[in-house]
Amino acid sequence: MIQEQSSNGRPRRALITGITGQDGSFLAEFLLAKGYEVHGIVRRASTFNTERLDSIYADPHSKGVRLSLHYGDITDGAALRRTLGAAAPHEIYNLAAQSHVRVSFDQSEYTADAVATGTLRLLEAVRDYSAAGHSVRFYQAGSSEMFGAAAPPQNEHTPFYPRSPYAVSKVAAHWYCVNYREAYKLFICNGLLFNHESERRGETFVTRKITRALARIKLGLQEKLYLGNLNARRDWGYAGDYVEAMWMMLQQSEPDDFVIAMGESHSVREFLDAAGACLELDWKNHVHEDPRYFRPTEVDFLCGDATKARAKLGWAPKVTFPELVRRMVEHDLELARQEKTLTRAGHRVAQRGASQR
Numbered sequence: 001m002i003q004e005q006s007s008n009g010r011p012r013r014a015l016i017t018g019i020t021g022q023d024g025s026f027l028a029e030f031l032l033a034k035g036y037e038v039h040g041i042v043r044r045a046s047t048f049n050t051e052r053l054d055s056i057y058a059d060p061h062s063k064g065v066r067l068s069l070h071y072g073d074i075t076d077g078a079a080l081r082r083t084l085g086a087a088a089p090h091e092i093y094n095l096a097a098q099s100h101v102r103v104s105f106d107q108s109e110y111t112a113d114a115v116a117t118g119t120l121r122l123l124e125a126v127r128d129y130s131a132a133g134h135s136v137r138f139y140q141a142g143s144s145e146m147f148g149a150a151a152p153p154q155n156e157h158t159p160f161y162p163r164s165p166y167a168v169s170k171v172a173a174h175w176y177c178v179n180y181r182e183a184y185k186l187f188i189c190n191g192l193l194f195n196h197e198s199e200r201r202g203e204t205f206v207t208r209k210i211t212r213a214l215a216r217i218k219l220g221l222q223e224k225l226y227l228g229n230l231n232a233r234r235d236w237g238y239a240g241d242y243v244e245a246m247w248m249m250l251q252q253s254e255p256d257d258f259v260i261a262m263g264e265s266h267s268v269r270e271f272l273d274a275a276g277a278c279l280e281l282d283w284k285n286h287v288h289e290d291p292r293y294f295r296p297t298e299v300d301f302l303c304g305d306a307t308k309a310r311a312k313l314g315w316a317p318k319v320t321f322p323e324l325v326r327r328m329v330e331h332d333l334e335l336a337r338q339e340k341t342l343t344r345a346g347h348r349v350a351q352r353g354a355s356q357r
């Protein structure tokens with residue numbers, strides 16, 4: 001394990017907004033393994049929302065605990081400033097977002113508040129924190145959705161053409177970051193990350209929705225799967241590989257922006273083929289179209305060119321597309337097996353509402 005230390009010999013400190021999400025949980029694990037002290041902002045919820053952190057969470061009363069969680073919200077500037085003061089981070093990873101593209105059409109104002117203005121709030125706090133003499137580096141979670149309708153392959157020079165309130169908000173956040181880097185000489189990197197998935201992916205994103213449902217169909221727990229546009233193409237990688245790129249960006253001598261992608265694009269239909277093949281299941285017998293999952297404006301074709309990240313950061317993904325699909329399917333098949341065992345034993349297993357999927 002590499003021990004990352006600040007100049008006084010103490011571990012470096014990182015603050016992650018969105019630590020309870022897919023990427024936040026992978027990044028927290030990654031930084032803890034490197035010896036960092038990790039601080040995360042967690043939203044208050046009426047149910048537990050820290051499930052993805054279960055494997056790294058430790059009772060704060062125990063000795064030597066390097067993970068601290070702070071209540072806060074990206075829409076609450078006072079709480080952000082207080083958390084900055086308490087955590088005193090050397091690195092900040094801004095991952096908090098209403099990250100669902102389809103939902104952003106229903107909750108456009110909130111999405112803008114969290115994704116665009118939320119980033120601005122945090123940057124304002126960082127500007128004052130830096131002016132008070134703290135040296136800090138900032139990672140902004142940008143997205144391939146920002147390229148939207150721009151033709152593939154997309155790289156750092158491709159003009160943005162956002163197609164949803166989510167994507168427009170990410171473009172605004174991107175330019176706030178560029179402006180604060182130039183105006184206040186802050187060390188800020190924008191990651192332009194293409195889709196990345198995992199066993200921890202939220203269940204309303206198409207990959208996880210597919211692997212969850214096909215595994216349940218395979219075991220007779222479900223009959224049908226309702227989906228939207230099967231022709232959309234995405235460049236899908238593994239989340240564990242992508243959080244490493246976030247960290248690598250902040251270790252450079254100069255701040256810069258990077259596309260992170262596999263450079264390989266697949267349609268939703270091809271993802272279904274790959275997942276169905278893992279399960280020896282013909283998905284066509286089970287998948288039905290539901291217009292509610294179509295988007296008013298769609299992003300048809302994303303395929304990233306990560307040449308710059310490979311050359312300058314030395315970043316290279318380890319998990320291939322077939323391996324990604326296999327991992328997700330195996331994980332969800334195990335979940336389905338557990339569900340079946342419980343059901344057979346007479347237990348009631350709660351199902352989430354169909355409208356949320």
Ligand code: NAP
Nearest residue numbers: 018020021022023073074095096097099141143193195196
């Ligand atoms: P995710 O699983 O949806 O996680 C989002 C995180 O943001 C969660 O921790 C969520 O908290 C938190 N959050 C939401 N609203 C918040 C608010 N108002 N205040 C504070 N925290 C809030 O997303 P992800 O896949 O890990 O993505 C991480 C970041 O990368 C996001 O900014 C996303 O837009 C961006 N991104 C993702 C991808 C991808 O393919 N995964 C690609 C490009 C960019 P709760 O757990 O309480 O909901």
Ligand code: GDD
Nearest residue numbers: 099101143144145194195204205206207227228229232293
């Ligand atoms: N969610 C969902 N549900 N998507 C569906 C469905 C469905 O039932 N049926 C088809 N799709 C299509 C969508 O129309 C889209 O073209 C594609 O599957 C991928 O959708 P999502 O998995 O929801 O991801 P996304 O590409 O819209 O957004 C994700 O990746 C972005 C990076 O490009 C999110 O993680 C964003 O936060 C991220 O920025």
